[in-house]
Amino acid sequence: MTVTHPVAATAQGGPLQVPAEVVSLGPAGDYLLLTLAAPGIAERTRPGQFAALAVGGPQSSMLLRRSFSIYRADPDADTLEIVFAVHRKGTAWLAELQPGDPVDVVGPLGRPFELPDQPVACVLVGGGYGTAPLFSLAQRLRVRGCAVHLVLGAASEPRLFGVAEAERVADTVTVTTEDGSTGVRGRVTDVLSDLVRRTHSGQVYACGPMGMLRAVAAVAADHDLPSQCAVEEAMACGVGVCMTCVLPVIGDDGRTRMTRSCVDGPVFAGDRVRWDAVGTVPADTVGAPTGGGH
């Protein structure tokens, strides 16, 4: 369903629903980079937030929004950029968009990365196109005087995103590929521990697949460092009403709740997510079934 005018949020700085327009769409390695003119969203966007796109046009039979972390938000041009890969029908539709095509966009959504109060060195870790939100984060961090050490990992070279840009926004860049096609052969976590130690980093940020986040959070914990991890959980609405994107997260009171990644995330403290229990309801979760299931 396409709105014909921006639907203004009543909450200051909250999300907008806007009729966006495709500016450009092109390849970026194995991925696609989509630039959208999305009035008003960019100026509200902070690193780590995401946008939820309706796919298939006004009469679409695909009802669920597709959520993507925002790669770049340019308030001057009033544009948003997202990076995606074609998986199934929804992303296949996005891949066929032409400049000028309308796309209904809701954003910015979710909690952004929190920035450190002090100018500490930070390690930013991204897997695949999960690196997308890390570039704007790196820029914000450097404005605050934080040294930025970026680690980009993927299965192979074409699955990396943003290596050239990484050199511009980070103090150091480390690339890993599982097949060794470029950079260090292995996974991001193979280099992380040493990097954290050498750089005396005080904060770890990560975005990528769940398994990678789990491993990164564990390394950070080993070094007694706080980590902030942006999860990629399947969502239907992106705005907090459908309750599909939940994962077990430990709250301030020490209790685990099935927590929405769209409004309480996508950025979570790495030591609060029950990584080993994602996809389950741990028995000590608030309101967990006492026998059988729900």
Added chain:
Amino acid sequence: MSGVDLSVDLAGVALPNPVMTASGCAAAGRELDQFFDVAELGAVVTKSIMRDSRSGRPTPRMAETPSGMLNSIGLQGPGIDSFLANDLRWLTQRGARTVVSIAGSAVGEYAELARRVGAIAGVSAIEVNISCPNVENRGLVFACDPAQASTVVAAVRREVPAEIPVFAKLSPDVTDIVAIADSVMSAGATGLSMINTLLGMAIDPETLRPVLGGVTGGLSGPAVRPVALRCVWQVHAAMPDVPIIGIGGIRTGFDALEFLLAGATAVQVGTVIFHDPSAPMRVVSELAAELAERGFKSPAEVVGFAHRSGDAE
């Protein structure tokens, strides 16, 4: 809006328009209030609340299907204490008309919830969810059995002040929905909400296993609209004086009008909210336009219109 007055009288409750959110598709209104003023809706119908906090089911909890979706949330919620203190309080302060949906695993739980909710000033109506398919024991879908359904509704009715209407939300997964409707009306329901989701499932093309963590889930969205419309039609034909809230895949103003024509007094917009968070108020304005275009002045004029013989026009 072209001389159309959208206000309706739903079982004695005055609503500015006949469009509500459907339970489970709007949480407790707060998130959608970012996109439109929830106080302008006919009413907000809250996600079904249970007595205790409830984690719901493991993920994956949803699967997209043609013009619809399956969900297996499993009635995740904070429990009635938190709901009353936070969600309902917010809705009341916001000035929204609120229909509170309650769900229980036993008759006593429904009665307790009804008593607690019925004691709160400003609740427009109670919707009794006896039809959620996402319960551990499918045999507990009260709405699939006329005797069970009427027992729950009677227990709720006893606990709720007479001025608060009680709507029973029915499942389409029954052989004879008119029989269920008849039994819950006899048990004291003020009206009917139709329909809840249909039980369905999907299998993942890669894992070759069920997509949903809960294996089966509730099918909703425009795909189920013809089924919902048929249920409303059948029940209105059998008992034309019963207030019906039509629910199932409403996406446009005409979809809402279709339900009114079949016999509904009001409608709820559900799954389409996930696609378009401003859908409920869009449907309000589109419904006004659909009525105006056909020369109608109010929703009440068209309730059950499709049942009347052509000569009556």
